Amino acid sequence: MTTSDDEFRFLATDARDVGVTGDLPRVERMSLTLEDGRSLSALRFGDAPPAVTFVHGAGLNAHTWDSTILALGLPALAIDLPGHGDSSWRTDAAYTATNLAPDVATGIRAWASGPQLVVGHSLGGLTGAALAASAPELVAQLIMVDITPGIDPNAGAAQIRAFFAGPTDWASRDEMVDRAMAFGLGGGTREKTERGVYLNSRVREDGRVEWKHHFAHLAAALAAAPEVAAQVDAQQDALSEILSTTGWNDVAAVAAPLTLIRGEHGFVTAEDAAEFMGRRPDAVLVALPTGHNVHEEAPRSLAGTIAELGDTRQR
Incomplete structure (x- = not known):
């Protein structure tokens, strides 16, 4: 394990909390420069090439997945979305799935080898769908965690x-x-x-x-600036309708096996899940007794579900 930075000081406690004993996996901070000069950062777990790529939600960062990855026990990549963690902010503040997916694709191409099981939470889930739609060769399977198009991932x-x-x-x-x-x-x-x-x-x-x-x-x-906020709210309402359509188009275009994991007390209601399954009846739906941040509230259960889905889909 790389220990040059104190960002890894919590891993031992995280491992203990999810019942993982023995040596911790090697974890290293990765960084690359994008074509426009921005930096993209990520965490890579294990010595082998990543098998699973994790994409976090709005306001979080790659470390939000630490406990889930430790419980899963597979080589993994956790990417800091632009505007989060150690990745650069966007000057246009355009943090939509369509804008974020190309950077995630660049990270997977740089730090992984071969198609990934992509796990995305909230904004990361919509980004995963946009990634699978635009770069299908990178996504072997997609798991969207507590998000469907039409739900505000920043809510x-x-x-x-x-x-x-x-x-x-x-x-x-x-x-x-x-x-x-x-x-x-x-x-x-x-x-x-x-x-x-x-x-x-x-x-x-x-x-x-x-x-x-x-x-x-x-x-x-x-x-x-309340007067500016009111204008932004109005613009966001109009934009949400556009993004919802774009998001559903992305979900429809996902060719890889698709799963929706819903937190029973999270953002995705039973009605939202039903709409998702109506549009993608070939998908798998899993409900866990958590809130929106499934990976933080029940990392062992989520890791077990990911492992089971990955094993089942590979048979």
Whole structure:
């Protein structure tokens, strides 16, 4: 395991929490420069070429998959979407699946060999569908986690939006942890909250600490300009209809075996799942007793489901 950066300091605890014993897999931070000069970053687990590629949701980062990947026990790639983690922000702030999929494709081509079992959560799930539609040679199987087209992948509880609409930089990570816990976020314990804050923030050259993902900064800017926020909301309503159509077109174009994993208390309702299955009756539907962040609430169950689906589809 590469230990040159403290970002890996939580892996032993993550492994213990999911019942994994013995030596931890090798984990390394990968980075490449895209054609337009932006950087794309990822985590690669294991010594063999990745068999599974994970794509996170809005406001998260590649480390959100750590526990699931450790429980799965397969060589894997977890990509930081543009605007998240250690990947560059987009100057146009256009974080839609259609815009993100080409960068994910570039990462898979650079860091994996052969078609991948792609697991995408929320915005990452829609990105996975766009990837499978536009670069089918890279996707052997697609698992979409708690998302269908028509559902806002950037949605969330009011306290989450209010949380990120606050300050964008802090004197210390302890202050960020205190704020997260005051909003009822972070997993319920200070230890879990510290992990999430640490992996989703960075120390600037001036010593201040800021959130890594662009969404927090965009939310704060909109909160400071209510008149602009109202205009953006109106534009978003119109854009959502377009993106929903695009998303369903992507889902229809997925040639690889397709699965929807739904958190029973998450974003995808029973009606949403029924619509998905009506449009793709060949797909597999799995429901798990979790909220939206299935991979964080039930990483062992999710890993077991991924392993079973991968094994079944390969027979």
